[in-house]
Structures are given as structure tokens and as C-alpha cells.
Amino acid sequence: MISLRHIRKRFRDGERDVEVLHDLVLEVARGEFTAVVGASGSGKSTLLYIAGALDADFEGDAVVAGRNLRDLDARQRAAFRNESVGFVFQSFNLLPALPAVENVMLPGLFVPRGTPAPTLSQLRTRALEALDRVGLADKASRHPGRLSGGERQRVAIARALLSRPAALLADEPTGNLDARSGEGVIQLFGDMRRDGVTVLVVTHEERVSGAADRVLHLEDGKLR
Amino acid sequence: MRIRSLVHLAALNLRSDRRSTLVNTAAACVGAAALVFFVALGMGVGQAARLMFPGDARLLEVVPGAVSLGDALGGGALDDAAVARLRELPGVEGAWRRLSLRVPIAASRAPEGVRMNWPAGFTVQVPVVGVDEGLVSGDLARGRDFRDPPPGQPIPVLASRRLLEVYNKTIAPAWNLRRLPPGLDLVGLQIPVRVGFSIIPLKTEDKVYDARLALAGLSDRVPLYSLAIPVETVRRLHQEYGKADPGYSSVVLETRRPDDVPGVAESVRRMGFAVDEGERAIAERVGLAITVTAGALALLALLMTALAALAIAQSLSASVRGRTRDIAILQAVGATAGDVRALVLAEAALVGLAGGVLGVLVAWLAARGADAAALRFLPDFPFRPETFFSFPPWLFVLGVGVSAAAAVLGALAPAALAARVDPARTIA
Numbered sequence: 001m002i003s004l005r006h007i008r009k010r011f012r013d014g015e016r017d018v019e020v021l022h023d024l025v026l027e028v029a030r031g032e033f034t035a036v037v038g039a040s041g042s043g044k045s046t047l048l049y050i051a052g053a054l055d056a057d058f059e060g061d062a063v064v065a066g067r068n069l070r071d072l073d074a075r076q077r078a079a080f081r082n083e084s085v086g087f088v089f090q091s092f093n094l095l096p097a098l099p100a101v102e103n104v105m106l107p108g109l110f111v112p113r114g115t116p117a118p119t120l121s122q123l124r125t126r127a128l129e130a131l132d133r134v135g136l137a138d139k140a141s142r143h144p145g146r147l148s149g150g151e152r153q154r155v156a157i158a159r160a161l162l163s164r165p166a167a168l169l170a171d172e173p174t175g176n177l178d179a180r181s182g183e184g185v186i187q188l189f190g191d192m193r194r195d196g197v198t199v200l201v202v203t204h205e206e207r208v209s210g211a212a213d214r215v216l217h218l219e220d221g222k223l224r
Numbered sequence: 225m226r227i228r229s230l231v232h233l234a235a236l237n238l239r240s241d242r243r244s245t246l247v248n249t250a251a252a253c254v255g256a257a258a259l260v261f262f263v264a265l266g267m268g269v270g271q272a273a274r275l276m277f278p279g280d281a282r283l284l285e286v287v288p289g290a291v292s293l294g295d296a297l298g299g300g301a302l303d304d305a306a307v308a309r310l311r312e313l314p315g316v317e318g319a320w321r322r323l324s325l326r327v328p329i330a331a332s333r334a335p336e337g338v339r340m341n342w343p344a345g346f347t348v349q350v351p352v353v354g355v356d357e358g359l360v361s362g363d364l365a366r367g368r369d370f371r372d373p374p375p376g377q378p379i380p381v382l383a384s385r386r387l388l389e390v391y392n393k394t395i396a397p398a399w400n401l402r403r404l405p406p407g408l409d410l411v412g413l414q415i416p417v418r419v420g421f422s423i424i425p426l427k428t429e430d431k432v433y434d435a436r437l438a439l440a441g442l443s444d445r446v447p448l449y450s451l452a453i454p455v456e457t458v459r460r461l462h463q464e465y466g467k468a469d470p471g472y473s474s475v476v477l478e479t480r481r482p483d484d485v486p487g488v489a490e491s492v493r494r495m496g497f498a499v500d501e502g503e504r505a506i507a508e509r510v511g512l513a514i515t516v517t518a519g520a521l522a523l524l525a526l527l528m529t530a531l532a533a534l535a536i537a538q539s540l541s542a543s544v545r546g547r548t549r550d551i552a553i554l555q556a557v558g559a560t561a562g563d564v565r566a567l568v569l570a571e572a573a574l575v576g577l578a579g580g581v582l583g584v585l586v587a588w589l590a591a592r593g594a595d596a597a598a599l600r601f602l603p604d605f606p607f608r609p610e611t612f613f614s615f616p617p618w619l620f621v622l623g624v625g626v627s628a629a630a631a632v633l634g635a636l637a638p639a640a641l642a643a644r645v646d647p648a649r650t651i652a
Contacts (some may be wrong), residue, residue: 055648075560093553097240109229110558117226217514
């Protein structure tokens with residue numbers, strides 16, 4: 001499902017180049033819940049953004065959900081992000097001006113050309129179903145500012161699931177949550193894995209990695 | 225991104241930032257309102273001016289030259305030979321004779337069939353000019369002839385279309401006469417006159433007899449304060465009263481196109497005749513003044529629209545900078561750079577459309593207010609229009625369209641800025 005081979009990623013830091021990922025190799029099978037742990041600044045998020053086609057500036061081969069990401073142009077990468085992967089971020093990344101249901105509907109508004117687009121009412125229905133799945137159907141009309149941290153992250157998960165992606169990519173998903181909310185999110189990841197969704201989580205929290213099928217350590221730009 | 229999704233998301237974004245949306249809409253509204261108001265004013269005043277000065281851009285009035293060397297240079301009197309030569313000039317479609325009647329005609333009674341408080345003993349001298357039927361044939365009422373009538377029959381006359389308005393607004397109030405009702409069908413009206421009679425001492429002819437003038441139509445090609453009768457009737461009356469015939473008073477040339485007028489005028493002058501700019505020149509000058517004024521006002525309004533677009537551009541740029549993270553999130557869920565660009569442009573277009581619709585409404589209300597104020601404070605004068613504004617349907621479309629287009633133009637730079645957001649870097 002996720003196949004990253006010989007990935008190199010460099011950043012420019014002032015006058016010097018810093019290689020954050022060094023000949024990295026990662027294989028994740030379909031329906032597998034994999035956790036990548038590592039220290040802050042080790043390149044965990046970068047790895048995730050490469051796998052999710054948010055970052056196209058890397059060396060190596062990345063094949064995710066059957067698509068070779070190096071072959072995709074900007075428009076195809078956007079379509080890939082819309083159809084094949086769902087992102088969950090540490091800071092939730094919800095649009096504060098929109099109610100929960102509109103936030104969940106967002107991926108449905110950017111359905112690529114050539115794909116049948118749902119009507120707004122169909123999209124709303126699907127968004128409400130996704131919110132129901134994460135236990136927030138009754139808070140659909142609330143804006144993010146009126147939701148707790150755990151609820152916001154569940155809205156973000158509902159948004160990631162709207163397009164029924166093959167892979168869910170989560171970047172420190174419990175980093176801003178208390179223990180109870182974090183448990184709820186981890187449980188949702190487990191449910192998704194059972195539904196056949198491939199889950200790749202980067203984290204430094206043991207409670208998350210403890211729930212994964214496999215835990216990989218990112219050190220010196222490589223996975224061990 | 226589908227249009228409905230685009231509009232949906234743009235509307236949500238605008239609703240979420242109400243203050244900025246209101247300010248931008250107000251800016252677009254001011255621009256559109258100014259544009260529509262001034263264009264409507266220019267067109268309305270132009271229409272009113274054309275009623276006052278109905279100049280025909282293809283007509284040219286030729287009069288005898290002030291100084292003539294006679295037949296040596298081909299000038300001199302405007303006789304039939306001269307008329308024939310004028311008719312042959314390149315660009316001339318028709319040459320119509322005008323001959324002032326030198327036999328006095330006076331009216332001492334009200335026209336038949338019209339209720340008027342005609343003062344007892346009141347006599348009006350009637351200036352009369354003879355014209356060719358061809359000049360006014362388009363203005364004759366259906367079934368009416370414009371030929372010299374047999375003895376005892378009423379003489380057909382044409383009056384200026386503007387005379388009724390001038391009478392009602394100027395002559396009637398000044399002389400305390402009854403005004404003629406608006407919409408009155410004057411055609412067929414018969415005016416009893418005394419041929420040969422003058423109100424000026426010693427100018428009355430030896431022979432005076434009663435006759436009737438029958439109105440055959442109204443025409444803008446008849447001088448304002450004259451009645452037009454067939455040129456043959458004038459010639460007959462001149463013979464009847466032994467008046468010498470020094471040639472026609474003027475000849476009206478009708479050119480094929482307005483652009484032919486300067487060339488024809490030049491040829492006429494070379495023939496030794498003069499060109500009476502008269503009403504045509506006034507109409508042209510008034511038209512030019514109105515066009516220049518309306519153009520300047522429209523330009524000012526366009527400037528205001530451009531300023532509104534700049535204000536929207538500045539506001540949207542600030543908004544885009546403030547929403548960089550939101551834009552990155554949209555890209556993370558599948559928005560392309562084109563989607564992001566379209567979204568910012570759609571927001572601007574919605575603001576421009578809303579501002580345009582409001583602006584058009586404001587302009588229309590302001591025009592109604594200005595008309596009401598004019599009705600109340602301006603004195604009545606001939607051809608004072610019911611409204612000083614003209615609102616053809618296309619003007620509403622123009623107002624909304626220009627407003628939306630200006631807003632979209634203003635949003636091009638912010639949209640490009642938004643499309644350059646790097647999602648990975650921004651979210652990280």
C-alpha cells in the first residue's frame with residue numbers, strides 16, 4: 001500500500017543543506033496500522049508529507065495506493081490527496097470559520113474532474129454520516145472554537161474519512177489531547193484498520209505506538 | 225472544482241469574514257452607483273437636449289453668400305439653376321428649397337375647434353416660410369397633402385414639433401392664455417388668417433382677404449417660430465401681390481451620411497454660397513458639450529470603480545495572507561492551485577456582483593431623488609423632461625458587470641498570491 005524506497009530529503013537551513021531523510025525505506029501493507037516514532041525534528045512529519053503527496057521535493061521512489069508519486073504533476077497530486085489519502089494533524093487544522101459539518105464536507109468540494117461529484121445535499125449527508133461514525137453527529141453545526149480538543153480531532157478524522165481513502169496519514173494525532181480524548185482517537189484508528197484502511201501514524205507517544213501493529217523508529221534519517 | 229462547490233465555499237468564506245465583506249461590498253457599491261448614476265444622467269440629459277435641439281446630422285442649410293461676385297464664380301442668388309447645381313454635389317441626396325413669404329399673414333381668432341381664451345382684438349403676425357414637400361414628407365400626417373391648394377381651400381401648413389411645448393411653457397403663461405392639453409392631436413386644426421394684413425403700420429397690403437391654414441403635421445425640419453407652407457403657394461402669393469422674386473431664402477441639403485457634411489459644406493462655400501450653421505451648430509455644440517460632460521463624469525465614475533477594485537485588491541491580499549494556513553488545509557484535502565485561485569476570484573466576483581446590484585439600486589434611488597428635487601426646485605421651462613436620467617436595461621447589466629469585473633481584476637494579484645501557498649511548508 002505504501003512503498004517508499006531510497007527516499008532522500010534535504011532542507012536548506014541558512015547557508016547549509018541538512019539531509020533529514022537519508023536513503024529511507026518503508027513498506028506498509030494494506031490494512032496495517034504502522035507507527036513511526038522518533039525525536040522531534042527527526043523528519044517524521046516530512047516522511048508523512050512525502051507519503052501523502054503534500055511534499056513533492058524529494059529523491060527516491062514513492063508508490064502509495066498504487067500511484068507512483070514521482071510521476072504525478074501538481075494537479076494529479078491534488079487529486080491523489082483528495083481521493084487516496086486522508087490527513088490528520090496534531091493541531092487539527094480545521095477551518096475555524098466553518099461549522100464541523102462544513103469542515104468535514106471540504107474534500108467533497110474538490111472532487112477532481114472526471115470523477116462524479118456529489119451534490120451539496122449528498123455531501124452533507126455523507127459528512128453527517130462521517131461525524132456520526134466518530135460520535136459527533138449531535139455537534140455537526142458547532143464551530144471548531146466551541147469543540148474540545150478531542151472533538152476537534154475527531155472532526156478532523158471524519159474529514160479524512162469522507163473520501164473513503166485507502167490510507168490515513170496522521171501526524172502526532174494525540175499530541176494536543178488529554179489521555180481520555182487520545183484514547184478515543186486511538187480507538188478510531190483501530191476501527192479504521194479493521195475496515196481495511198491503512199494507517200500510518202507518526203508520533204512520539206507510546207500510547208499511540210502501543211496500539212499499532214508495527215512500530216518503526218526514525219533515527220538519523222532512516223527507519224529501524 | 226465544480227461551480228456550485230466554488231460558489232458554496234466562496235459564500236462560506238465571505239460570511240465568515242463579515243466585516244471585510246461589508247467594506248468590500250460597499251466599495252464596489254459606490255463604484256457601480258457612481259458609474260450608473262452618471263451614465264444615466266448623461267443619457268437622460270442628452271435625450272432632453274435632443275428634444276430641445278433636434279438637429280439632423282445629415283442636413284445643411286445653404287444661404288446666399290454675404291458678398292457675391294455673381295455668376296462669375298457660380299454664386300449669387302439661390303435660383304432653380306443653383307438648386308440644380310447643389311443637388312449634383314457629391315454626397316448630396318436631396319436639395320430642398322425654402323422661400324420666406326413676403327406677404328404678411330396675421331391671425332386674429334383662435335384656431336377652430338380649440339378652446340382658447342383668445343383676447344378680444346388680439347392679432348398675431350404669423351411668420352411663414354415655403355418649403356419643398358420633399359423636406360417634410362416624412363412628417364406629414366397620414367392622408368395629408370402638402371401642395372398649393374385650389375382657390376378657397378385651406379392652405380396646408382406644418383408647424384415645428386417644439387412649438388406646442390414652447391407655447392405651453394412660455395407664450396401661454398406670459399400672455400395669460402389657456403394652455404393646450406398635452407397629447408392634443410393638432411393635425412387637421414384650422415387657423416383662420418387674414419392674408420395681406422400686418423400688425424405693423426403701413427405694412428398691410430392693399431388687398432386683404434380671409435383664408436384658413438390647415439395643420440398637416442408637425443416637423444422638426446420647420447423653423448421653431450414659423451409655419452411652413454408649400455413653396456408653390458408662396459410663389460403664387462408673391463405673384464398675386466406683385467412681389468419680386470430674388471431667389472430662395474435658403475436651400476436645405478440632405479447628405480447621404482453625416483460624415484459627408486463637412487465636404488459638402490466646403491463645396492458649397494467654393495460655389496460662392498454660405499452655410500448657415502444655425503440650429504444645427506447649436507445642436508452639435510450642445511451634443512458635444514453633453515458628450516464631453518457625460519464622458520468626464522463616466523470617466524470619474526470609472527475611476528471610482530477602479531479605486532473600489534484597488535480597495536478590494538488590498539483587502540483581499542490582506543485576507544489571503546491571513547488565511548495562508550486555511551489555504552494550505554484546502555490543498556491538503558485536494559484543492560489545486562487553480563482551485564485556490566478560482567476561490568479567491570469567486571469571492572471577489574460575489575462581492576462585486578452584490579456591490580453592483582446594490583450600486584445600481586442606489587443609483588436608481590438617487591436618480592429618483594434628484595428628479596423629485598428638480599421637479600420641486602427648478603422652474604418650469606420648455607422641454608423640461610419628466611426625468612433627467614435614462615435607465616435602459618443594458619445599463620443595469622453594465623453596472624453589475626463592471627462592478628464584478630473590476631472586483632475580479634482587483635483580485636487577480638491576491639488570487640495569484642493564494643495559489644503560490646506551499647501546503648507542506650505552511651502546515652509544517
